Amino acid sequence: GDPVPPVDTHAKGRPADQLHEWATARTATLKIPVIALEAYAYAARVAEVENPNCQLSWTTLAGIGQVESHHGTYRGATLAPNGDVRPPIRGVRLDGTGGTLHIVDSDDGGMDGDSAADRAMGPMQFIPLTWRLYGVDANNDGIVSPDNIDDAALSAAGYLCWRGKDLATPRGWITALRAYNDSDPYARAVRDWATAYAAGHPL
Numbered sequence: 001g002d003p004v005p006p007v008d009t010h011a012k013g014r015p016a017d018q019l020h021e022w023a024t025a026r027t028a029t030l031k032i033p034v035i036a037l038e039a040y041a042y043a044a045r046v047a048e049v050e051n052p053n054c055q056l057s058w059t060t061l062a063g064i065g066q067v068e069s070h071h072g073t074y075r076g077a078t079l080a081p082n083g084d085v086r087p088p089i090r091g092v093r094l095d096g097t098g099g100t101l102h103i104v105d106s107d108d109g110g111m112d113g114d115s116a117a118d119r120a121m122g123p124m125q126f127i128p129l130t131w132r133l134y135g136v137d138a139n140n141d142g143i144v145s146p147d148n149i150d151d152a153a154l155s156a157a158g159y160l161c162w163r164g165k166d167l168a169t170p171r172g173w174i175t176a177l178r179a180y181n182d183s184d185p186y187a188r189a190v191r192d193w194a195t196a197y198a199a200g201h202p203l
Helices: 015-024 034-050 058-069 128-134 149-164 170-180 184-198
Strands: none
Touching: 015 034, 034 058, 034 149, 058 149, 058 184, 128 149, 149 170, 170 184
């Protein structure tokens, strides 16, 4: 995909705002909301600075964001200027029915609103346990929220890099994606969207 300009990863306020001009120039063509595109590009830039061996591209994050939540707009949700997604997006109950995984409730409903079983949360669809391990505050508001696309994108970047190590290799990329969601159709969908974004257009 298009290269992302350098940013100050220690900037005050919402650091992803530094990429507003870059994202605005591409939002109409890619059909990705500006706020989401800023979040993906910033997360990829931070990954490049903090973990250069990972070689994560913004297009992979955008592919995940599209497949998981239509970039935070699923079922009429909207993105605020600070990256918050409202209303919060919650996945189906992961109770083993209907072909879902069975994930025993890990948060007593405190994060996902369901005390019977876990649900994936937010624009990048983290389950509570994974969010507790990898969630970070990317927009400097003092809150680590799966319902903020800045926090979710940067947390996804950290998780993908940790699991895949080097995402520039086929093995590293697919290992990361399968850790995120252990499904070949899912990995193919993310691959297809990421490839399209890299070529400068949506599917």
